[in-house]
Amino acid sequence: MHTFLKECGKYEPKAPNILYHYCSIDTMLKILQNYCIWLSDAEKTNDKSELRYFAEQMEKMLLNIVESYKGEVNNELLTLIKTVLKKAIESVYLGSAYTVQNTKNYFCCFSESSDLLSQWRAYGNDGQGVAIGFNAELLSKIDDMYSYDFVKVIYNQKSVLENIQEYMEGHLKYIFENITEKELNPADIMFNLAPIMTPILQERFAFKHPKFSEEREWRLFRKQVGNFDEDTGENEPFFNGAFHADDEIFGSFSCSDLKFRSLQNNICSYFEFGFEKCKEDFIKKIILGPKCQIEEKDLKILLRKYMYIRDVESNKIKIQKSKIPYV
Numbered sequence: 001m002h003t004f005l006k007e008c009g010k011y012e013p014k015a016p017n018i019l020y021h022y023c024s025i026d027t028m029l030k031i032l033q034n035y036c037i038w039l040s041d042a043e044k045t046n047d048k049s050e051l052r053y054f055a056e057q058m059e060k061m062l063l064n065i066v067e068s069y070k071g072e073v074n075n076e077l078l079t080l081i082k083t084v085l086k087k088a089i090e091s092v093y094l095g096s097a098y099t100v101q102n103t104k105n106y107f108c109c110f111s112e113s114s115d116l117l118s119q120w121r122a123y124g125n126d127g128q129g130v131a132i133g134f135n136a137e138l139l140s141k142i143d144d145m146y147s148y149d150f151v152k153v154i155y156n157q158k159s160v161l162e163n164i165q166e167y168m169e170g171h172l173k174y175i176f177e178n179i180t181e182k183e184l185n186p187a188d189i190m191f192n193l194a195p196i197m198t199p200i201l202q203e204r205f206a207f208k209h210p211k212f213s214e215e216r217e218w219r220l221f222r223k224q225v226g227n228f229d230e231d232t233g234e235n236e237p238f239f240n241g242a243f244h245a246d247d248e249i250f251g252s253f254s255c256s257d258l259k260f261r262s263l264q265n266n267i268c269s270y271f272e273f274g275f276e277k278c279k280e281d282f283i284k285k286i287i288l289g290p291k292c293q294i295e296e297k298d299l300k301i302l303l304r305k306y307m308y309i310r311d312v313e314s315n316k317i318k319i320q321k322s323k324i325p326y327v
Helices: 003-008 025-034 048-067 075-094 117-123 136-140 158-178 186-202 210-215 276-282 296-305
Strands: 018-023 036-041 103-111 130-135 148-152 217-225 259-263 266-274 283-288 318-321
Touching (some): 018 136, 018 283, 025 130, 036 217, 048 158, 075 186, 103 266, 130 136, 136 217, 136 276, 276 283, 296 318
Antiparallel strands (some): 036 103, 259 266
8 A cells, every 4th residue: 555545544454364356257267267357447447536526625725724824824825735735636536637638547446345245246246246355365465566555445434534644734734833924825836735635646446435445445546657758768667567477476367468448439558467376275265146047067177277266166265145136
């Protein structure tokens, strides 16, 4: 998990033993046959209202802190800082800010819930799909590894927001104490605000509206920084996988080069996050959706074929049927 959420938000939740990825049967087959899950472009797979919610929360928090200095500093400085803050947050939401315009966030989503109707409807092909239970301990080992993070989504947790506000109050106090009237211009204000804004805004995909809290979501993130210098063509990590299957630093996992898929009337980039080395330990359970017609025997033959289990009689990977009466 990013240092900001750990140290400033004092947020370091412990993952359960198993986390579930709801998907269609077709997606399940791709996962099992190719030994990989997809980390997809967060901006394409995410609800835009999610980013708007985060922007509104941060703006409200920062403006309240600035307003608390009313009477202590001149109104011109207060007004200017408010204006700069609003523009900075809006530019991140729109993707035009320098700190985000050459970056992409990729993630794969999981849930603590193994049999949740809203998840079946939204991600499990309206109950016809499955929920694959992955080994969360293995996923946790990826956390903090270069550009990867494994984090539980924050649904307006009061303590986390209070800790972040306390962090921001300390930095804003320093700014108010050290900015002179000669420095009253947007560029200087933004320069001084950058140490506060950047780490917070980089964590924006870890926050979600509290109305989604029943999902109990975790996300495996990859932040990819790109170099779009067409003249030099140098250092373009955006188009390459940062790790490979034989890279000891990356342990049992691997990452493909950047790939693309169609997304309705759009395209979406993604990375294949490979787990072939640890396939026998990575999948712990498969829940069949309330409308899923897969027979357990057929699924076990599939798992044996791709060496997730050593014998079709094995119960190492538990197969269960949803208990939700949804038809």
